[in-house]
Amino acid sequence: MNSLHSGWRQDDLPAHAKHQLNQRIQVHVRKKSGVVAAGHPQTVQVAADILKSGGNAFDAVVAAHLAACVTEPVLSSPGGGGFLMARTPDARQTLYDFFVHTPGKRRLSGEVEFYPISADFGETEQEFHIGMGSAGIPGTVRGLFAIQRDLCRMSMKQLAEPAIELARSGVAMNHFQAYILDIISPIYRSTRASLDIYGNPERKNGLLAEGDVLRQPDLADFLEVLVLEGEDLFYRGEVAEQVSRMSRTAGGHLTLEDFWNYEVIRRKPLEITYRDTASLAFNPAPSSGGTLIAFALKLMEEADPSDHPFGSAGHLLRLARVQQLTDQARIDYLIQNNLPVPGEDMLDPQFLSDYRRQMSDYARFTRGTTHISIMDSRGNTASLTTSNGEGCGHIIPGTGVMLNNMLGEEDLHPGGFHRWPEDARITSMMTPGILTRKDGTVVAFGSGGSNRIRTAILQVILNLIDHEMSLEDAIRSPRIHCEKEHLSLEHGFDPAALEPVLKVCPDHKLWSSSNLFFGGVHSVMHGPDGFQGAGDERRGGVSEVIL
Numbered sequence: 001m002n003s004l005h006s007g008w009r010q011d012d013l014p015a016h017a018k019h020q021l022n023q024r025i026q027v028h029v030r031k032k033s034g035v036v037a038a039g040h041p042q043t044v045q046v047a048a049d050i051l052k053s054g055g056n057a058f059d060a061v062v063a064a065h066l067a068a069c070v071t072e073p074v075l076s077s078p079g080g081g082g083f084l085m086a087r088t089p090d091a092r093q094t095l096y097d098f099f100v101h102t103p104g105k106r107r108l109s110g111e112v113e114f115y116p117i118s119a120d121f122g123e124t125e126q127e128f129h130i131g132m133g134s135a136g137i138p139g140t141v142r143g144l145f146a147i148q149r150d151l152c153r154m155s156m157k158q159l160a161e162p163a164i165e166l167a168r169s170g171v172a173m174n175h176f177q178a179y180i181l182d183i184i185s186p187i188y189r190s191t192r193a194s195l196d197i198y199g200n201p202e203r204k205n206g207l208l209a210e211g212d213v214l215r216q217p218d219l220a221d222f223l224e225v226l227v228l229e230g231e232d233l234f235y236r237g238e239v240a241e242q243v244s245r246m247s248r249t250a251g252g253h254l255t256l257e258d259f260w261n262y263e264v265i266r267r268k269p270l271e272i273t274y275r276d277t278a279s280l281a282f283n284p285a286p287s288s289g290g291t292l293i294a295f296a297l298k299l300m301e302e303a304d305p306s307d308h309p310f311g312s313a314g315h316l317l318r319l320a321r322v323q324q325l326t327d328q329a330r331i332d333y334l335i336q337n338n339l340p341v342p343g344e345d346m347l348d349p350q351f352l353s354d355y356r357r358q359m360s361d362y363a364r365f366t367r368g369t370t371h372i373s374i375m376d377s378r379g380n381t382a383s384l385t386t387s388n389g390e391g392c393g394h395i396i397p398g399t400g401v402m403l404n405n406m407l408g409e410e411d412l413h414p415g416g417f418h419r420w421p422e423d424a425r426i427t428s429m430m431t432p433g434i435l436t437r438k439d440g441t442v443v444a445f446g447s448g449g450s451n452r453i454r455t456a457i458l459q460v461i462l463n464l465i466d467h468e469m470s471l472e473d474a475i476r477s478p479r480i481h482c483e484k485e486h487l488s489l490e491h492g493f494d495p496a497a498l499e500p501v502l503k504v505c506p507d508h509k510l511w512s513s514s515n516l517f518f519g520g521v522h523s524v525m526h527g528p529d530g531f532q533g534a535g536d537e538r539r540g541g542v543s544e545v546i547l
Helices: 015-030 041-052 057-071 140-151 156-169 175-183 192-198 217-229 238-250 256-261 289-300 313-337 349-359 450-465 471-476 495-504
Strands: 034-038 081-087 093-098 115-120 125-130 265-267 270-274 278-282 369-376 381-387 433-437 442-445 480-483 486-489 508-510 523-527 530-534 542-546
Touching: 034 041, 034 057, 034 523, 034 530, 041 057, 041 156, 041 369, 041 542, 057 081, 057 140, 057 156, 057 217, 057 369, 057 381, 081 140, 081 433, 081 442, 093 140, 140 156, 156 217, 238 256, 270 289, 278 289, 289 313, 289 349, 289 450, 313 349, 313 450, 313 480, 313 495, 369 442, 369 523, 381 433, 381 442, 433 450, 442 450, 450 471, 450 480, 471 523, 471 530, 486 495, 495 508, 530 542
Parallel strands: 486 508
Antiparallel strands: 034 369, 034 542, 081 093, 081 381, 093 265, 115 125, 270 278, 278 433, 369 381, 433 442, 442 523, 480 486, 523 530
């Protein structure tokens, strides 16, 4: 008997029905193709296997996300949230917002567990805040179930099986995963429950290192029960009750009502055209990343890309100026409108005009996240960005799931900690997106990298369109990031071209190598030459074309 659909066997069908079924199967087999790009080889393998077995791009992205919770645990967790930009064969595009939400009631700051840790990137440090008081309402579980219901062909049980197997059998820590675990090691050493999962008992207070095997039997058990009982286990059942108890005793904000009331939001993407050669769909407000990338593109549209080739002094100064003006415009807009996040009217020509004028004088200067991009031969495109922040340090008992620390991310709370609006979707720089050229070429993209997400994506788009690079070159080329007065330049630019840039930008840092600080854009493309994929090596990215 068929293991998935009981009640009939192919042998029971009449001859003419067998012939029709076999024809459909043969056509279906020939169409098992697509492309995947993600942040870990086994994440990619899971998605590729789903495509090969007949699943579509959305089946593959759900399975890949669940797998990433095992293979990329610092960057992806059922205790976090994310976004999916979905494009169906009829070219309809929908943004699934399942990002983290603020609790319905804020406790006094003196009542919550909330404290800083320092993440050491080697050439720079960044402060994050953790503790139970840094956790917002997770959206990942409800988001994946919504995507599965709306867009998938396979059951959630089928889609979770690879992740369950990986969690139970174990995954060897590769170089990148060991590196990022070391960067934020104070978080993963902060509680006994976390150390029990990520610690190496042979090293006193030490964490798993490259080559060590990470086994997560509690996570495997949790996923098995979750796919049987459904999302209510997480939002109305035992998990929600456990988190509520933890929150009360450990100094958090989360309540049962917060979990009961969480909803996935389906949004109309922010869509723009660039240079009349391509249309782009971005994550819209209340997330800010898409709006800010669109704003920067509208500024760049005024400049002739042929004036300054990639890597020239003029190119770098112009790009840095755009990034700086975008930051300034964001601040100006928020002050003028008394709003916590930029709205789409930031793209109004009148608002843009002042900053466009300043662009003409461009030579004068004043988080744990991962991404998955997938396409299939049916014309489906899935661009999914997910994050757990860095994690708050607390594991939900019996699940192996670390909760997020989105209330402790300074980038997401420019108004200050403990001042977030109650019962509101947290803003994000995460920007899964889709680019469509006039010739029909489609590119799915997205990035991790905290507040460097938007500058990484902006540069990849400009490399593809303005500098006419291949997908692989567009992602591998060195990047810059300008924030306030400080300019960070990744290794790889011509030293002679840098001299005038550094004179104009005395507050700068030259990085000695490529680094995850500059984001990780995992992207796939389908065009006249078929499928292409490129994983960003800065964040362990790999890709695979499935034939």
